[in-house]
Amino acid sequence: MSQNIQIGTRKRSRANMNNSTTTGPADNVSANKAFLDSFEDTRTNNLLDEMFARQNSFLSDNLRNSLDLNQAENSHLPRQHQHQLFLDNENAIDLDDEPRTTNTTINNINNNNSSRVDEDADDDIIFIKEQPIQFSSPLILPSSSSNNNNAANTYITTPKKFKKQRTISLPQLPLSKLSYQSSYFSVPDQKNAIVPRVTQTENELLHLTGSCAKTLEGNKAVNLTIAHSTSPFYNPPLQLEPPPQPLPPQSTFKKQIGSSLRKFKSNSSSESASSSKSNFKTDKDGHYVYQENDVFGSGGRFIVKDLLGQGTFGKVLKCIDNKYEPNYDNGRNYVAVKVIRAVDRYREAAKTELRILQTILNNDPQGQFQCLLLRECFDYKNHICLVTDLYGKSIYDFMCSNGIARFPGSHIQAIARQLIRSVCFLHDLGIIHTDLKPENILICDETHIAQNLPPKTIQSLSKRRREASKGKHKILNNPEVKIIDFGSAIFHYEYHPPVISTRHYRAPEIVLGLGWSFPCDIWSIACVLVELVIGESLYPIHENLEHMAMMQRINGTPFPTDIIDKMFYKSKHKLGNSPSDLNSTVIKHFDKKSLTLQWPEKNKRGETVTTEKSMKRVLQSCDRLDIYISKILKLDYGDSMSINWNLPAEKNWSLINSKMLWKKQIHSSSAAATDRLDKETFLFWYWFIDLLRKMFEFDPTKRITAKDALDHEWFNLGILDDGIANYNNTQG
Numbered sequence: 001m002s003q004n005i006q007i008g009t010r011k012r013s014r015a016n017m018n019n020s021t022t023t024g025p026a027d028n029v030s031a032n033k034a035f036l037d038s039f040e041d042t043r044t045n046n047l048l049d050e051m052f053a054r055q056n057s058f059l060s061d062n063l064r065n066s067l068d069l070n071q072a073e074n075s076h077l078p079r080q081h082q083h084q085l086f087l088d089n090e091n092a093i094d095l096d097d098e099p100r101t102t103n104t105t106i107n108n109i110n111n112n113n114s115s116r117v118d119e120d121a122d123d124d125i126i127f128i129k130e131q132p133i134q135f136s137s138p139l140i141l142p143s144s145s146s147n148n149n150n151a152a153n154t155y156i157t158t159p160k161k162f163k164k165q166r167t168i169s170l171p172q173l174p175l176s177k178l179s180y181q182s183s184y185f186s187v188p189d190q191k192n193a194i195v196p197r198v199t200q201t202e203n204e205l206l207h208l209t210g211s212c213a214k215t216l217e218g219n220k221a222v223n224l225t226i227a228h229s230t231s232p233f234y235n236p237p238l239q240l241e242p243p244p245q246p247l248p249p250q251s252t253f254k255k256q257i258g259s260s261l262r263k264f265k266s267n268s269s270s271e272s273a274s275s276s277k278s279n280f281k282t283d284k285d286g287h288y289v290y291q292e293n294d295v296f297g298s299g300g301r302f303i304v305k306d307l308l309g310q311g312t313f314g315k316v317l318k319c320i321d322n323k324y325e326p327n328y329d330n331g332r333n334y335v336a337v338k339v340i341r342a343v344d345r346y347r348e349a350a351k352t353e354l355r356i357l358q359t360i361l362n363n364d365p366q367g368q369f370q371c372l373l374l375r376e377c378f379d380y381k382n383h384i385c386l387v388t389d390l391y392g393k394s395i396y397d398f399m400c401s402n403g404i405a406r407f408p409g410s411h412i413q414a415i416a417r418q419l420i421r422s423v424c425f426l427h428d429l430g431i432i433h434t435d436l437k438p439e440n441i442l443i444c445d446e447t448h449i450a451q452n453l454p455p456k457t458i459q460s461l462s463k464r465r466r467e468a469s470k471g472k473h474k475i476l477n478n479p480e481v482k483i484i485d486f487g488s489a490i491f492h493y494e495y496h497p498p499v500i501s502t503r504h505y506r507a508p509e510i511v512l513g514l515g516w517s518f519p520c521d522i523w524s525i526a527c528v529l530v531e532l533v534i535g536e537s538l539y540p541i542h543e544n545l546e547h548m549a550m551m552q553r554i555n556g557t558p559f560p561t562d563i564i565d566k567m568f569y570k571s572k573h574k575l576g577n578s579p580s581d582l583n584s585t586v587i588k589h590f591d592k593k594s595l596t597l598q599w600p601e602k603n604k605r606g607e608t609v610t611t612e613k614s615m616k617r618v619l620q621s622c623d624r625l626d627i628y629i630s631k632i633l634k635l636d637y638g639d640s641m642s643i644n645w646n647l648p649a650e651k652n653w654s655l656i657n658s659k660m661l662w663k664k665q666i667h668s669s670s671a672a673a674t675d676r677l678d679k680e681t682f683l684f685w686y687w688f689i690d691l692l693r694k695m696f697e698f699d700p701t702k703r704i705t706a707k708d709a710l711d712h713e714w715f716n717l718g719i720l721d722d723g724i725a726n727y728n729n730t731q732g
């Protein structure tokens with residue numbers, strides 16, 4: 001060990017490195033990366049900077065090219081440039097010193113990457129002398145097999161020379177690296193009490209019941225200020241007091257909740273209420289009837305400018321808040337107001353939503369955790385009104401208006417990090433969102449670049465998408481998002497309705513009537529993430545049987561028999577709240593003895609009764625997740641992209657690499673040119689799918705928690721794509 005000469009000093013080591021229990025490929029990757037991360041030295045940094053600069057300039061050129069209106073036909077050019085870049089990196093993992101020969105055979109490729117890059121031509125390679133190797137395998141150190149910690153801490157030097165791999169981690173967006181530290185929280189009904197984060201015991205992960213009384217009790221504590229208006233045809237009195245300056249910090253908003261609203265103060269709005277009418281009407285279903293320029297709120301404080309959305313609970317309006325001057329703080333005078341239906345049932349639900357929003361605000365007044373922030377609330381003409389910050393389009397709407405609905409990998413990672421971190425924060429507060437879906441994830445900044453799509457691609461779009469996208473592929477400048485709609489969110493100790501979530505994002509434990517808790521949010525996020533990759537819903541279904549058949553197909557495995565056993569037991573003993581149609585649409589499709597799903601459905605005569613359309617949807621339109629996602633990724637990276645989650649990452653990559661080299665040698669170079677894949681990009685997607693697999697675990701008690709998901713290997717990996725290039729361009 002004493003002979004080892006390292007470049008620089010050890011800076012940090014990967015947390016999970018010492019916990020490795022195998023010397024499998026995954027561990028090698030971690031070890032290699034950690035190894036690389038562990039050097040701090042100006043020379044190294046300069047090299048890294050230079051490399052990033054080169055990569056960025058490549059991508060910037062690509063983007064510029066693709067934005068050129070005359071280059072619609074050349075929209076694949078960026079990928080070809082990237083291809084070049086990726087080919088340069090191809091041998092980045094080689095650890096062997098054998099010289100590379102031009103006529104490399106497939107055999108020696110399979111023999112663990114014995115090819116070598118041309119050293120002279122590669123100025124990015126950093127050489128080091130002997131390095132310690134960390135063995136953690138009990139096979140190597142049998143005496144330590146009973147104590148992995150010891151094993152992990154044992155170093156053995158090898159006589160061989162090691163070459164530090166040239167590969168550097170590919171870049172990540174800052175949002176992909178957001179950190180999370182759980183701490184202590186305050187909850188509303190334990191006044192001023194600070195409580196530790198909720199620990200998710202098995203009992204917490206699978207709730208059978210929930211107390212309705214607790215929810216009602218909690219809601220009783222909600223006091224709403226009644227806002228009066230001087231409708232109809234309100235003309236506000238002139239006020240001499242100037243509008244507030246500067247903008248109060250968001251933390252002060254919480255103090256305003258429940259307190260009396262200030263009187264209308266501004267007469268300076270160009271959209272002044274004097275030109276607006278307070279004609280606020282409610283229809284027979286208790287919905288506010290939208291009319292532009294309606295004024296409402298105490299003293300006619302809000303002017304309705306747009307209808308942002310409407311749902312079961314009410315309408316969401318874009319309004320001018322006359323508390324602020326026009327254009328105050330870059331549009332801060334605009335707010336979103338959710339006007340709840342004037343119906344007791346919905347008012348009661350809104351009180352729970354209010355308690356949840358208030359808890360979020362109390363614990364995150366600066367809005368660091370991507371949750372909707374409540375500014376104020378009041379009761380107006382029997383409508384509970386929730387005033388919140390105004391954000392952009394939902395992810396769903398953005399996808400619908402995009403010529404290519406799929407997001408770049410870097411954006412998917414940034415969005416995944418934000419969602420999982422946000423949900424981790426909520427779960428620590430004891431809150432389950434229950435309705436995570438693209439419609440409830442809003443984009444903060446809608447600015448984007450728009451690349452022209454080739455005419456062929458435009459032709460293949462549906463009429464609606466063609467019109468909405470105007471034949472453009474949009475890429476956001478900044479994929480920052482916010483989670484909204486806490487209308488179905490609950491505190492984990494309160495009432496759990498038997499059925500929650502929008503169908504496409506509904507976890508199996510809900511469908512199977514097992515009871516549900518925090519893990520249902522993880523399943524929903526996984527569905528959303530897949531949707532961002534494939535550009536459409538993973539579960540485009542409307543009924544239970546097809547849903548269950550599809551879940552099995554996508555997971556590539558039947559439901560575990562122990563959870564089906566629990567389902568039968570729970571139903572037999574009438575435990576907890578069950579969906580009313582559980583027997584007729586779920587239980588009857590399982591065989592009591594084998595505990596397996598009987599699909600396709602057969603009648604008593606043994607004839608298949610499942611429709612052909614349904615068979616097609618399950619068997620042709622979807623596939624096991626790794627295969628399904630690989631099919632989509634092939635569009636970007638060529639036919640060789642083929643992730644197999646049953647193979648360790650290294651082995652999977654070796655096979656792909658062999659195939660690509662074989663293609664290059666046997667076929668013409670044009671055939672090989674369809675492959676635009678390098679190892680780091682492959683690993684990025686491999687580990688993404690690995691995380692998804694853990695999020696799609698059938699058994700909620702075994703499903704990865706939000707906290708553990710944040711520590712997943714995928715969040716250490718970067719990718720070079722249009723999302724990164726666009727971000728760098730916008731940062732100047």
Ligand SMILES: Nc1ncnc2c1ncn2[C@@H]1O[C@H](COP(=O)(O)OP(=O)(O)OP(=O)(O)O)[C@@H](O)[C@H]1O
Pocket residue numbers: 308309310311312313314315316336338372388389390391392393394439440442484485486487
């Ligand atoms: N703060 C906001 N900024 C911008 N748009 C918003 C905001 N809040 C809500 N919206 C828009 O309004 C729509 C409906 O909002 P929300 O989901 O909160 O209402 P809902 O009545 O609970 O709807 P649903 O019944 O569909 O769940 C959202 O999909 C979004 O498009």
